[in-house]
Amino acid sequence: xxxxxxxxxxxxxxxxxxxxxxxxxxxxxxxxxxxxxxxxxxxxxxxxxxxxxxxxxxxxxxxxxxxxxxxxxxxxxxxxxxxxxxxxxxxxxxxxxxxxxxxxxxxxxxxxxxxxxxxxxxxxxxxxxxxxxxxxxxxxxxxxxxxxxxxxxxxxxxxxxxxxxxxxxxxxxxxxxxxxxxxxxxxxxxxxxxxxxxxxxxxxxxxxxxxxxxxxxxxxxxxxxxxxxxxxxxxxxxxxxxxxxxxxxxxxxxxxxxxxxxxxxxxxxxxxxxxxxxxxxxxxxxxxxxxxxxxxxxxxxxxxxxxxxxxxxxxxxxxxxxxxxxxxxxxxxxxxxxxxxxxxxxxxxxxxxxxxxxxxxxxxxxxxxxxxxxxxxxxxxxxxxxxxxxxxxxxxxxxxxxxxxxxxxxxxxxxxxxxxxxxxxxxxxx
Amino acid sequence: xxxxxxxxxxxxxxxxxxxxxxxxxxxxxxxxxxxxxxxxxxxxxxxxxxxxxxxxxxxxxxxxxxxxxxxxxxxxxxxxxxxxxxxxxxxxxxxxxxxxxxxxxxxxxxxxxxxxxxxxxxxxxxxxxxxxxxxxxxxxxxxxxxxxxxxxxxxxxxxxxxxxxxxxxxxxxxxxxxxxxxxxxxxxxxxxxxxxxxxxxxxxxxxxxxxxxxxxxxxxxxxxxxxxxxxxxxxxxxxxxxxxxxx
Numbered sequence: 001x002x003x004x005x006x007x008x009x010x011x012x013x014x015x016x017x018x019x020x021x022x023x024x025x026x027x028x029x030x031x032x033x034x035x036x037x038x039x040x041x042x043x044x045x046x047x048x049x050x051x052x053x054x055x056x057x058x059x060x061x062x063x064x065x066x067x068x069x070x071x072x073x074x075x076x077x078x079x080x081x082x083x084x085x086x087x088x089x090x091x092x093x094x095x096x097x098x099x100x101x102x103x104x105x106x107x108x109x110x111x112x113x114x115x116x117x118x119x120x121x122x123x124x125x126x127x128x129x130x131x132x133x134x135x136x137x138x139x140x141x142x143x144x145x146x147x148x149x150x151x152x153x154x155x156x157x158x159x160x161x162x163x164x165x166x167x168x169x170x171x172x173x174x175x176x177x178x179x180x181x182x183x184x185x186x187x188x189x190x191x192x193x194x195x196x197x198x199x200x201x202x203x204x205x206x207x208x209x210x211x212x213x214x215x216x217x218x219x220x221x222x223x224x225x226x227x228x229x230x231x232x233x234x235x236x237x238x239x240x241x242x243x244x245x246x247x248x249x250x251x252x253x254x255x256x257x258x259x260x261x262x263x264x265x266x267x268x269x270x271x272x273x274x275x276x277x278x279x280x281x282x283x284x285x286x287x288x289x290x291x292x293x294x295x296x297x298x299x300x301x302x303x304x305x306x307x308x309x310x311x312x313x314x315x316x317x318x319x320x321x322x323x324x325x326x327x328x329x330x331x332x333x334x335x336x337x338x339x340x341x342x343x344x345x346x347x348x349x350x351x352x353x354x355x356x357x358x359x360x361x362x363x364x365x366x367x368x369x370x371x372x373x374x375x376x377x378x379x380x381x382x383x384x385x386x387x388x389x390x391x392x393x394x395x396x397x398x399x400x401x402x403x404x405x406x407x408x409x410x411x412x413x414x415x416x417x418x419x420x421x422x423x424x425x426x427x428x429x430x
Numbered sequence: 431x432x433x434x435x436x437x438x439x440x441x442x443x444x445x446x447x448x449x450x451x452x453x454x455x456x457x458x459x460x461x462x463x464x465x466x467x468x469x470x471x472x473x474x475x476x477x478x479x480x481x482x483x484x485x486x487x488x489x490x491x492x493x494x495x496x497x498x499x500x501x502x503x504x505x506x507x508x509x510x511x512x513x514x515x516x517x518x519x520x521x522x523x524x525x526x527x528x529x530x531x532x533x534x535x536x537x538x539x540x541x542x543x544x545x546x547x548x549x550x551x552x553x554x555x556x557x558x559x560x561x562x563x564x565x566x567x568x569x570x571x572x573x574x575x576x577x578x579x580x581x582x583x584x585x586x587x588x589x590x591x592x593x594x595x596x597x598x599x600x601x602x603x604x605x606x607x608x609x610x611x612x613x614x615x616x617x618x619x620x621x622x623x624x625x626x627x628x629x630x631x632x633x634x635x636x637x638x639x640x641x642x643x644x645x646x647x648x649x650x651x652x653x654x655x656x657x658x659x660x661x662x663x664x665x666x667x668x669x670x671x672x673x674x675x676x677x
Contacts, residue, residue: 068514069512069513069514069522070512070513070514070515277527278526278527281527333463334463335463335465335474337463343463343465346465347463347465370520370523370524371474371475371478371524372475372523372524373475373524373527373528375527376527376528376529376532381529381531381532382469382472382532382535383472384465384471384472384474385472385473385474385475385476385524386474386475387474387475387477387478387479388475388478388479388520388524389478390520391478391479392478428519429519429520429522429523
């Protein structure tokens with residue numbers, strides 16, 4: 001039996017690689033020299049175009065991945081952890097040898113739109129071209145003009161830490177045939193311009209799907225994805241369901257709550273933390289009010305979700321939850337309130353909070369362990385913070401208090417276990 | 431302040447009057463906690479480990495004391511954690527999104543705290559090891575290009591404003607682990623990183639000796655950092671500004 005399943009896996013790998021190789025044979029292209037580009041050097045220096053590109057680079061949060069900790073902006077070097085290995089983001093500054101200094105707009109468009117490097121090499125989808133393919137050519141040109149206006153930084157790109165078989169081009173080719181649909185965003189004429197703008201931002205440059213849609217075992221996103229949320233592989237945070245209608249993760253949120261969260265990092269419904277805190281600080285707080293409202297309009301149209309299936313706990317967790325209630329009264333209620341409602345503008349509510357109720361419990365566990373500041377934004381330059389409890393609470397105590405808050409008040413999520421806390425205690429914090 | 435006993439009945443009576451006067455006063459909402467608008471309240475993420483006044487954990491030295499350290503030094507450490515020059519994941523996570531202005535405000539808060547110093551355990555070392563520690567601290571070792579600690583950290587070893595921390599009053603474990611982390615590159619700062627150079631010229635025995643001598647020293651009556659300009663550092667140090675770095 002074991003032998004058979006091994007054989008089947010091996011056969012599947014061979015088949016995937018063979019298909020990939022066949023697809024690969026049709027590819028390959030040469031870079032377009034800058035002299036032959038349809039876009040003139042003068043056009044790229046148009047200040048209005050560069051300024052629009054700067055805004056769009058904020059919307060796409062490009063700097064977040066393409067800047068190493070403490071490094072020069074856009075010079076690359078940050079390594080993105082994935083289940084398939086670490087992938088370093090490359091240098092986007094216009095340095096001729098190590099950055100995009102020799103690239104033409106045509107080369108850039110092919111990377112953004114088709115996920116192919118300048119030499120025709122297929123790019124790892126850690127670079128979210130699965131979303132960026134929807135970016136319009138005009139916006140891509142503005143982005144390119146902005147990147148070309150940056151001071152060049154000489155910083156060679158590191159090699160990807162990706163092992164066999166994911167390091168084979170044929171594997172990527174096969175992956176693309178399963179999960180990648182190149183194509184610019186097409187507005188839906190039945191919807192309002194505002195809705196279409198929101199959809200364009202969310203599905204394209206905002207690349208919200210890349211985290212807020214659950215990935216499968218091969219790291220792919222389902223084709224009909226509606227931001228139902230999912231655990232971010234390797235990073236171990238849960239990106240919640242963004243549905244605002246019945247049973248959605250943001251059910252009960254108003255448009256204003258959402259705009260507040262994206263612009264200030266906090267809202268009457270919850271605060272951003274973990275990877276989303278960085279998204280708010282670096283990206284969404286800089287977005288125009290109209291764009292934030294467009295995003296809210298789009299998210300409000302996401303379909304209602306089916307009611308959650310009634311959970312029958314396998315174990316009796318009442319003792320754990322009771323112990324958690326005592327810990328909550330001692331350690332948490334002073335800020336989050338006995339009623340879990342928090343303090344408006346200061347401490348987020350835990351009652352009805354999508355990050356408390358999410359299916360896995362990982363967010364609440366890690367926030368209890370790590371604590372930390374609310375995102376620092378123009379509207380909140382001196383944020384309040386939560387103490388880290390990693391040094392003060394045992395795995396069992398964290399499991400207890402998290403299980404309690406997931407079931408207190410109007411929350412109805414499952415209890416978490418001590419072994420989950422033990423595992424997440426050691427997740428590297430990037 | 432306790433009221434004199436003879437006033438107590440009057441106080442009780444007036445309290446009763448107040449209660450009677452507002453029989454229909456709305457009950458404060460039970461669960462809405464009152465949150466002080468203070469920096470101290472805002473930085474609960476810091477004080478959970480370092481103490482409300484930055485007293486740290488003197489017995490173990492694991493969470494360093496922050497109280498009374500020069501503000502420029504403290505702000506620099508936050509920046510170094512943010513930039514990944516100092517490596518400690520919980521600190522890097524906590525400070526990652528903070529602005530320079532906010533980090534400076536937090537540094538100023540802890541720099542202004544006055545907390546008495548506590549003795550912490552020191553391993554027993556042979557007299558010659560302690561003598562070696564004293565020699566390195568007060569004279570250095572010119573043959574190995576090791577300046578005396580006092581040359582930068584001040585004649586009293588209480589630090590120099592605004593960027594140089596004191597070395598007395600620190601636990602043995604803290605001093606030895608910091609010198610070790612410069613060698614393992616889990617602690618670094620802007621170039622030229624003079625402390626990294628010095629730590630790499632020290633042997634393991636030197637580190638033990640220096641840390642033990644410093645930690646067992648009687649504390650001077652005035653533990654404040656000496657005024658700016660009290661020392662003329664013999665090495666170029668990035669943390670002491672561009673002028674020093676360019677030397």
